[in-house]
Amino acid sequence: MFLVTPIARAILDAGVFSWDLGLTLINLVTPRRKVDHVTPAGHPGEGGKWPEYIAPKEGDSRCSCPGLNAMANHGILPRDGKNISFPELYSTVRGTYNFSPSFCFYVANFAARMLNKSYGKDRIDLADIDLHSDKGIEHDASLTREDIHFVKDQGKPHLPFVRELLDAASGKDTEGNMLFTAADVSRVLSKRRAESRANNPEFHMNLSHRTFSSSNSSTILTIFGSRVSDLESIFIEERLPEGWESRIREPFGLTIASLQPTVLKVAFGIDERPYAAEASSTAAAESGEPNPAT
Ligand code: HEM
Ligand SMILES: *[C@@H]1O[C@H](CO)[C@@H](O)[C@H](O)[C@H]1NC(C)=O
Ligand SMILES: *[C@@H]1O[C@H](CO)[C@@H](O)[C@H](O)[C@H]1NC(C)=O
Ligand SMILES: *[C@@H]1O[C@H](CO)[C@@H](O)[C@H](O)[C@H]1NC(C)=O
Ligand SMILES: *[C@@H]1O[C@H](CO)[C@@H](O)[C@H](O)[C@H]1NC(C)=O
Numbered sequence: 213m214f215l216v217t218p219i220a221r222a223i224l225d226a227g228v229f230s231w232d233l234g235l236t237l238i239n240l241v242t243p244r245r246k247v248d249h250v251t252p253a254g255h256p257g258e259g260g261k262w263p264e265y266i267a268p269k270e271g272d273s274r275c276s277c278p279g280l281n282a283m284a285n286h287g288i289l290p291r292d293g294k295n296i297s298f299p300e301l302y303s304t305v306r307g308t309y310n311f312s313p314s315f316c317f318y319v320a321n322f323a324a325r326m327l328n329k330s331y332g333k334d335r336i337d338l339a340d341i342d343l344h345s346d347k348g349i350e351h352d353a354s355l356t357r358e359d360i361h362f363v364k365d366q367g368k369p370h371l372p373f374v375r376e377l378l379d380a381a382s383g384k385d386t387e388g389n390m391l392f393t394a395a396d397v398s399r400v401l402s403k404r405r406a407e408s409r410a411n412n413p414e415f416h417m418n419l420s421h422r423t424f425s426s427s428n429s430s431t432i433l434t435i436f437g438s439r440v441s442d443l444e445s446i447f448i449e450e451r452l453p454e455g456w457e458s459r460i461r462e463p464f465g466l467t468i469a470s471l472q473p474t475v476l477k478v479a480f481g482i483d484e485r486p487y488a489a490e491a492s493s494t495a496a497a498e499s500g501e502p503n504p505a506t
Contacts, residue, residue: 224321228468232314235464239312244461251457255307256288260455263287267449273337274367274450276350276357279431280338281367281450283308293338298324298331309435310458312465322349342366351421353408355400355429356447361414374447376400381440390440394474397429398481406487410494426479433474434466435459 251257263286268274273293274281280301283289288304289296301320305311311319323341324331326348342350342360352359355377356369363370380400383391409415417425436443437459445453460466 221325228314228318228321232312232318232468235312235314236467236469239462239464239467239470242463245463247461248457250310250461252307256286257308257452257457260457262452262454262456265449265451266291268293268367273339275338275341276354276366277338277341277428278356278369278447278450279305279309279435280341282446282452284338285450286452289338295335295337297335298329306465308452308458310460310462310465311435312467315466315468315471318468339367349421349424351417351425352412352415353401353405353417353425355404359408359412359415361412369447369450371448373404377447378440378444381438383438391438392432392440392443393438394433394477395481397432397478398483401425401429401478402482402484403487403491405482406484406491407494409484410488410491422479423475426475426482427471430471430474430478433478434471 248260251259256263265285266287268281268285268291272284272291274284275293280289281293283304284291284293288308289300298320301323302313302316305319306313306316321331323336324334326343327334327336327340329336342348350360350366352361354373356374357363357366358370358373360366377400380396381390381392382396383393385391405417432438432443435458436446439459442453442456445451458465462470
């Protein structure tokens with residue numbers, strides 16, 4: 213058991229955030245990595261060659277996070293998703309996705325604290341991360357997962373949600389490839405929340421769940437470069453495409469600070485109202501009750 217006093221926790225957070233700001237500033241004045249050289253030499257995925265993809269087998273541990281599952285599916289984390297240390301999460305997330313050291317340390321530490329585990333000594337299975345609702349960070353109205361009220365195992369994507377998400381992209385690059393905009397991500401999150409609120413009798417999202425939801429979803433627009441063709445493979449199979457590399461080329465990676473403008477854009481774009489009436493009428497139709505709205 214690893215208990216952190218609120219004061220120690222505040223100092224830790226302040227330390228991480230000033231480290232993060234420092235890295236954000238250094239990134240501004242340091243040349244970016246060259247295209248095709250983002251994944252570090254010696255790390256799996258160097259030159260776009262990812263280790264073999266093997267879909268999870270019965271008994272393997274997976275979680276609600278597509279980013280972590282994909283690493284296990286390629287054997288960057290143990291393929292069974294079990295017995296993983298926090299420093300291992302830190303270094304594999306850093307090397308695979310080019311999140312900043314401060315970001316990787318913060319999320320791995322946050323997970324350890326949430327689970328009452330020691331960052332240095334303890335080990336977890338991926339499924340342990342899916343601690344729900346007010347005990348943890350796994351939450352309702354995710355982009356790719358059905359709510360835990362309907363599906364206990366959060367380890368697999370719900371393909372109808374994934375298709376709806378991929379179909380929502382409205383942008384295009386100069387070569388005509390489909391891209392996500394922040395407004396697209398906000399729209400899908402709004403709809404998912406309205407539907408969950410209407411259909412899930414246990415629906416619950418507090419402020420920190422909503423913040424994490426916007427933050428997680430913002431990786432679509434940053435690490436994954438908004439590209440629908442890449443995200444198809446990442447969200448459907450939880451597989452890194454052949455030749456893929458993080459779209460963040462700053463030498464110290466995506467910092468907590470540099471993600472915030474995207475998180476805010478996504479968060480402020482969320483508006484459930486356009487979807488609320490439709491969501492409650494489908495809920496009523498499914499439960500066979502008359503719809504009070506009509
Ligand atoms: C130690 C590192 C990490 C931890 C502890 C973690 C944890 C989580 C958790 C608990 C969720 C589920 C939240 C929910 O209920 O929707 C989640 C979702 C997500 N994570 Fe991670 N994550 C980590 C790293 C990453 C990385 C490296 C990426 C991608 C590059 C990533 C991308 C995502 C995305 C896109 C979602 C949203 C999925 C959805 O809404 O269905 N995460 N993460
Ligand atoms: C987990 O990994 C540690 C370190 O490699 C090892 O000592 C331990 O036996 C492993 N536990 C299980 C259950 O495999
Ligand atoms: C962690 O410890 C706190 C306080 O002792 C407790 O309330 C909480 O349920 C524990 N969480 C887990 C996942 O064990
Ligand atoms: C929301 O729930 C989390 C646990 O999931 C808890 O730690 C946090 O204090 C809650 N936040 C708010 C703003 O109520
Ligand atoms: C995703 O959300 C989880 C909590 O739900 C958090 O621990 C993790 O740091 C988030 N990842 C990103 C990239 O925002």
